Amino acid sequence: MALRPVSGTRIGYQNRTAKSKLRVDQPAVVGGVGITGPAERFPQLWMLRSAPIMIAHDIGGCIETETRIFKSHPSSHHLQDQFAFRSSSNVEIGSSFLGASSMAPLEVTHFINGEFVPSSDGKTFDLFSPYSGDLVAQVSEATTEDVDKAVAAAKAAFPAWSALSPQQRGRPLAKLAQLITDADAELAKADALALGRPVSSYFDGYYAATHFRYFSEAAFPVGTSSLNTPGFLNMSLRQPYGVCAAIIPWNAPLVFHSKKLAPALAAGNTVVLKTSEKAPLSPHRVNQMLNEAGFPPGVVNVIHGHGAVSGNAISHHMDIRALSFTGSVPTGRLIQKAAADSNFKHLIFELGGKSPAIVFDDADLERAARETQHSIMWHSGQTCMANSRIYVQKGIAEKFIDTFNSLAGARKLGDPTLKETDSGPQADKTQFDTVRRYIEEGKKTGKLVEPGTKLPETNADNFVAPVVFLQQPEDSKVMKEEIFGPVVCINTFETEEEALKIANDTEYGLYAAVYTNDIDRAMRCAKALEAGMVGVNCTSPSGAWDMPFGGYKQSGVGRESLLMSMDDWLEHKAVYIRVGGADKSAVGNLTLGR
Structure with a gap:
């Protein structure tokens, strides 16, 4: 059975097979992703490139719906039209920010207290295009002193910013959303040059603008009141932490930039944000919009550099009260230890x-192969949610693998600034070497299959063609460790119990997917899979605006989404107000809970 959104006033799912047990309006995704429920209740986001989508936009209480179909693609049976959201594949690449490919290197400096400033010691590092090898930018390397300056600016700006009404704080957020929308093509090119991200699959500008626009009108922290204690009126308040920090990854810089920055600012915090040393260009372009958007100096401060210095300084800083980080488990452990050693951020x-x-074996095999192939090969495998382990029931394994390899083999690798390119290079030489090392390791323990994807004729140094491993032991490195490359392991299973056991045999738990025509089995699996997000007859990067984003086990702590992110950036405070001369017993009840 195949599930797909259908037109109308509700977002539902059309049953294509008479034998299916799944009804229209039953969710195709459980536990965090997909399109669920009526359009009049939730604005939705559907990120998978293989099916028609309906997006419901909640605009001032009115619902506006539109259907978008993903662009035809040589590696799958994608339907016609543009990539979801506002893809840069259908616009001219902007040049006002980055200029021509033969431009002089861009100077990227920190944004502190409303001004662009170099590092305190004047040091920079070079940023090279992973595709052409050209020097793209010279980027300021933040020092501990630079971090201190950024935190001091944020601390000074906090009292006035937090005292503004939600509407007043929302105005620059809304303006920034529009400026990002207007610069979509430039932002796409920035990431194409910095990390080899193809413009054909770029949706980050739309994603970022949506977050800033939503939180421009969502900053109304809700409190509660209680009259349950005689003689007292009790209430709870939601208040900002103060100076907060965000450390974002390189694979989708503006996605995580907006996901962290927008709710933190809307809640009344001021922020110090550190970009990844691999991808500072698109955040730098957004920095150029902050003053025009109307943010007061010090409210947003952005520094660049490597984690060993600036990331370490942020993690230990005593004036930073909350920190959001997206990245690797080892770095997360270091940050958690630093927070404990400093002020328990x-x-x-x-x-x-x-x-x-x-x-x-009852799944729509073509859909499953198409979507799982896209999940792991999209962005050259450099996504946290990629289904890097695929378990196929034995009776259909051979056909599934043949279909998967055919799709992977048809991917077009090449210049990430060209709209016909499906996959670009790995983000840099370090990432390329890491992926190749895992491939060599996998050859020792399993069967290697190369789908035959053609490498570019020129500038192929950092490209890794899709790789499929079969018959890998469950305890092998390529099955246990995150590779962050176009490398997938496909193993077989016989029973549902076996599939769930091996799927859960990992210390990660971000995303899981199940393809089946049996809704009862789908729900059993959705409940049993140890992951923060579960797709049923869809897989990553499927997502919905209103669903929580985050993982089980070592995949993370906390959740992010339009509806949940405000909780990350607000303190809870209980206030007890004596009214009407409470007696001693009432005070005792209040303080001791008797």
């Missing part, structure tokens, strides 16, 4: 995954 983590997809 409130922490929000998303730390990656080793996501499984289970394909049963």
Whole structure:
């Protein structure tokens, strides 16, 4: 059975097979992703490139719906039209920010207290295009002193910013959303040059603008009141932490930039954000918009550099009260230890995954192969949610693998600034070497299959063609460790119990998927899979605006989404107000809970 959204006033799912047990309006995703429920209740996001989608936009209480179909693609049976959201594949690449490919290196400096400033010691590092090898930018390397300056600016700006009304704080957020939308093509090119992200699959500008626009009108912290204690009126307040920090990854910089920055600012905090040394260009372009958007100096401060210095300084800083980090488990451990050794910062983590997809023999095999292939090969495998482990029921394994390899083999690798390119290079030489090392390791323990994807004729140094491993032991490195490359392991299973056991045999738990025509089995698996997000007849990067994003086990702490992110950035305070001369027993009841 195949599930897909259908047109109308509700977002539902059309049953294509007479034997299916799944009804229209039953959710196709459980536990965190997909399109669920009526359009009039939730604005939705559907990120998978293989099916028609309906997006419901909640605009001032009115619902506006539109259907978007993903662009035809040589590696799958994608339907016609543009990539979801506002893809940069259908616009001219902007040049006002980055200029031509032969431009002089861009100077990228820190944004502190409303001004662009170099590092305190004047040091920079070079940023090279992973595709062409050209020097793209010279980036300021933040020192501990630079971190201190950024934190001091944020601390000075906090009283005035937090005292503003939600509407007043929302105005620059809304303006920034529009400026990002207007610069979508430039932002796409920035990531293409910095990390080899193809413009054909770029949706980050739309994603970021949506977050800033939503939180421009969502900053109304809710409190509660209670009259249950005689002689007292009790209430709870939601208040900002103060100076907060965000450390974002390189694979989707503006996605995580907006996911962390927008709710933190809307809640009344001021922020110090550290970009990844691999991908500072698109955040730098957004920095150029902050003053025009109307943010007061010191409210947003952005520094660049490597984690060993600036990331370490942020993690230990005594004036930072909350920190959100997306990245690797080892770095997350270091940050958690630093927070404990300093001031017990409130922490929000998303730390990656080793996501499984289970394909049963009653599934739509073509859809399962197409979507799982896209999940692991999209962005050259450099996504935290990628289904890097696929478990296929034995009776359909051979056909599934043949279909999967055919799709992977048809991917077009090449220049990430060209709209016909499906996959770009790995983000840099370090990432390329890491992926190649895992491939060599996998050859020792399993069967290697190369789908035959053609490498580019020029500038192929950092490209890794899709790789499929078969018959890998469950305890092998390539099955246990996050590779962050276009490398997938496909193993077989016989029973549902076996599939769930091996799928859960990991310390990660970000995303999982199950393909089946049996709704009862789908729900059993959705409940049993140890992951923060579970796709039923869909897989990553499927997502919904209103669903929590985050993982079980070592994949993270906390959840992010339009509806949940405000909780990450607000303290809870209980206030007890004596009214009407409470007696001693009432005070005792209040303080001791008797």
